[in-house]
Amino acid sequence: MSPQSFLDVKDLKIHFPTDDGLVKSVDGLTFRLERGKTLGIVGESGSGKSVTSLGILGLHKGGSARISGEIWLDGEELVSASQEHVRGLRGKKMAMIFQDPLSAMHPYYTVGDQIIEAYRIHHDVSKAVARKHAVDMLGRVGIPEPSRRVDSYPHEFSGGMRQRAMIAMALSCDPELLIADEPTTALDVTVQAQILDLMRDLQREFDSALIIITHDLGVVAELSDDILVMYGGKCIEYGSADDIFYRPEHPYTWGLLGSMPRLDREPTERLLPIKGSPPSLINVPPGCAFHPRCPYAERTGGKADTEVPALTETEGGHLVRCHMSPAERRALWENEIKPVLETQ
Amino acid sequence: MFTYIIRRLIGAVLMLAIVSMATFAIFFLVPRLAGATPESMASRYVGRTATEETAKLAAERLGFNDPLIVQYGRYVKGIVAGADYDYGAGVEQCPAPCLGYSFITRQPVFPDLMDRLPITLSLAIGAAVIWVLLGVGIGVLSALRRGTLFDRAAMVIALAGVSLPIFFTALLSLQFFSYGNPFAWAAQGGYYVTFNDSPVLWAYGLLLPWITLAFLFAAGYARLTRAGMLETMNEDYIRTARAKGLVERKVITKHGLRAALTPIITIFGLDFGLLIGGAVLTESAYSLNGLGKYAIDAITNQDLPKVMGVTLLAALFVILANLIVDLLYAVVDPRVRLS
Numbered sequence: 001m002s003p004q005s006f007l008d009v010k011d012l013k014i015h016f017p018t019d020d021g022l023v024k025s026v027d028g029l030t031f032r033l034e035r036g037k038t039l040g041i042v043g044e045s046g047s048g049k050s051v052t053s054l055g056i057l058g059l060h061k062g063g064s065a066r067i068s069g070e071i072w073l074d075g076e077e078l079v080s081a082s083q084e085h086v087r088g089l090r091g092k093k094m095a096m097i098f099q100d101p102l103s104a105m106h107p108y109y110t111v112g113d114q115i116i117e118a119y120r121i122h123h124d125v126s127k128a129v130a131r132k133h134a135v136d137m138l139g140r141v142g143i144p145e146p147s148r149r150v151d152s153y154p155h156e157f158s159g160g161m162r163q164r165a166m167i168a169m170a171l172s173c174d175p176e177l178l179i180a181d182e183p184t185t186a187l188d189v190t191v192q193a194q195i196l197d198l199m200r201d202l203q204r205e206f207d208s209a210l211i212i213i214t215h216d217l218g219v220v221a222e223l224s225d226d227i228l229v230m231y232g233g234k235c236i237e238y239g240s241a242d243d244i245f246y247r248p249e250h251p252y253t254w255g256l257l258g259s260m261p262r263l264d265r266e267p268t269e270r271l272l273p274i275k276g277s278p279p280s281l282i283n284v285p286p287g288c289a290f291h292p293r294c295p296y297a298e299r300t301g302g303k304a305d306t307e308v309p310a311l312t313e314t315e316g317g318h319l320v321r322c323h324m325s326p327a328e329r330r331a332l333w334e335n336e337i338k339p340v341l342e343t344q
Numbered sequence: 345m346f347t348y349i350i351r352r353l354i355g356a357v358l359m360l361a362i363v364s365m366a367t368f369a370i371f372f373l374v375p376r377l378a379g380a381t382p383e384s385m386a387s388r389y390v391g392r393t394a395t396e397e398t399a400k401l402a403a404e405r406l407g408f409n410d411p412l413i414v415q416y417g418r419y420v421k422g423i424v425a426g427a428d429y430d431y432g433a434g435v436e437q438c439p440a441p442c443l444g445y446s447f448i449t450r451q452p453v454f455p456d457l458m459d460r461l462p463i464t465l466s467l468a469i470g471a472a473v474i475w476v477l478l479g480v481g482i483g484v485l486s487a488l489r490r491g492t493l494f495d496r497a498a499m500v501i502a503l504a505g506v507s508l509p510i511f512f513t514a515l516l517s518l519q520f521f522s523y524g525n526p527f528a529w530a531a532q533g534g535y536y537v538t539f540n541d542s543p544v545l546w547a548y549g550l551l552l553p554w555i556t557l558a559f560l561f562a563a564g565y566a567r568l569t570r571a572g573m574l575e576t577m578n579e580d581y582i583r584t585a586r587a588k589g590l591v592e593r594k595v596i597t598k599h600g601l602r603a604a605l606t607p608i609i610t611i612f613g614l615d616f617g618l619l620i621g622g623a624v625l626t627e628s629a630y631s632l633n634g635l636g637k638y639a640i641d642a643i644t645n646q647d648l649p650k651v652m653g654v655t656l657l658a659a660l661f662v663i664l665a666n667l668i669v670d671l672l673y674a675v676v677d678p679r680v681r682l683s
Contacts, residue, residue, distance in 0.1 A: 054583075057587055059583065059586055059587065087589050087591065087592075088589060089589070090586070090587055090588065090589035091587065091588040091589030091590075092589060095587065095588075096584075096587045098580060098583070098584060098587075100580065103579065103580040103581065104580040104581055104583070104584045105581055105584065106581040106584070106585070106599055106602075106603070107581070107603070107677070107678070107679055108602055108603060108676065108677060108678060110678075117588065117590070118588040118589075121588055121589050121590055122589060153678045153679070155678075155679050169588070
């Protein structure tokens with residue numbers, strides 16, 4: 001076993017018992033992340049991305065969720081840790097940036113008050129000191145006139161400014177792990193790029209580990225060192241950004257790449273959407289969860305709907321969960337998928 | 345913020361003018377439309393032995409023959425500058441603010457109202473403190489313990505609270521707490537000592553009416569608070585507050601309750617304003633001589649100036665309460681200040 005990483009998630013399962021049955025939102029997820037590195041978690045809505053991030057923060061504790069597995073953060077195990085202990089780490093050691101900053105910030109408190117609050121939870125300082133820190137943070141995330149804007153309310157900010165403020169709040173206690181859940185989804189395209197640049201700069205400055213959760217491959221292409229593709233609560237492909245973009249092996253990843261709009265394509269050409277819709281997490285399809293939507297399901301010799309494929313390494317840390325053999329997948333990618341994606 | 349206050353103030357004054365017109369119309373225009381003559385309306389002011397002749401004279405003296413708009417102007421002038429009422433045998437002064445003069449008790453209405461107001465106010469304030477604390481407290485606990493025995497029991501009791509009429513709960517509490525049974529530590533009806541004389545006896549005398557009134561309102565507030573809390577505790581900003589590492593108690597009070605309270609403030613303003621206008625049933629049940637009982641007595645005696653006076657005063661309180669709610673709203677929710 002290699003020495004432990006900064007963040008080490010092992011066989012994480014987060015299940016929710018409901019009246020309709022057990023919802024297996026996250027079902028055996030394993031990954032690791034070092035300081036200064038970025039992991040992109042990609043998947044459709046309902047694939048378990050957000051549940052994973054909330055799980056790492058310990059926000060499912062005390063609720064109805066059944067959590068098992070291990071989450072090691074800087075040598076500490078969080079799944080078995082007490083609620084109060086994890087609360088103490090939240091905001092300080094690990095922080096989160098949420099999708100829609102308008103609803104994620106309290107409408108009744110000024111932006112400054114919310115940053116001051118975040119800072120003072122973990123630092124025993126006066127309000128004046130915390131306020132100075134808040135102004136400082138707002139300046140660092142690129143908000144003009146921070147000493148004036150600190151007294152504005154979230155609704156007085158534009159969408160991009162709000163997300164900057166949200167980032168300032170998340171970074172106010174200098175967290176070592178930063179999780180961004182769809183940080184740019186609610187923003188204009190022009191603002192998206194600014195926010196991504198900002199996050200990259202800040203990550204370098206703070207040397208924090210960053211997890212970006214998104215359904216947008218463009219976002220992870222911009223930032224990620226490694227990419228984890230989730231489907232039906234499981235990791236179906238994991239690898240470096242190069243692996244995922246240049247040597248993807250899972251049909252679902254091919255689908256994601258095919259449905260990504262690109263500027264260099266002709267506008268008359270159609271995207272290649274993935275057929276069907278994401279699986280219900282209560283009745284996950286038997287066998288490979290993706291098989292009902294997989295165009296290559298017949299090639300598995302009847303195993304597709306009976307046997308859950310294992311996550312196996314093909315080469316150099318590139319993991320794929322697929323019944324097809326690596327050679328067959330690579331042949332498909334080189335001969336059928338790649339040419340189509342490139343000529344498009 | 346400043347223009348917001350000014351706008352609300354102007355709105356309140358306009359509203360008051362409209363209410364005074366409407367009230368005046370109800371008491372002076374509607375009877376005329378229904379066939380009353382100036383004489384028949386004046387006859388009420390001259391006693392039971394009125395002849396046609398005296399009624400005619402009285403109608404002339406009291407201005408019932410003037411156009412309605414003139415009569416209304418005189419009424420408004422009386423509020424601002426006071427008025428004199430000539431009832432034949434002499435002139436009665438009604439100093440400003442004159443809300444009319446009762447010829448039955450030979451008293452200007454306004455001082456009467458001011459005598460009664462402290463009682464109603466005591467009743468309303470005490471009850472309000474109890475019901476807000478109790479209602480909001482139970483509502484929050486119910487929301488946080490949704491589905492538990494506590495939640496279900498509280499909501500059943502709350503349902504009973506909103507459903508049971510005051511005259512029933514009042515009699516029940518009188519039965520339980522007084523008239524020589526083991527719980528007879530509360531005062532019986534009709535007991536009122538002013539706060540200045542003795543705060544302790546003041547509270548002692550009002551305890552049962554407070555509880556009765558508070559039970560009715562607390563029930564509604566508990567249900568409202570519960571619903572509001574269930575909604576706000578699912579908001580994204582609550583998740584953010586937790587993600588910051590805030591202790592749960594503060595997440596609930598500072599972030600959850602703060603937002604859930606906004607609709608409660610609105611309802612509270614309306615309820616409280618209405619209540620100062622007279623808690624009719626509670627005051628009757630406990631024989632408290634507040635505005636509500638004053639109104640009932642005035643209606644029973646067909647003492648029109650009194651009825652009109654108490655109506656106007658009650659309207660004033662409702663408008664004032666609304667004004668305060670509006671201003672408070674802007675303090676509580678910064679988004680209101682913009683629009």
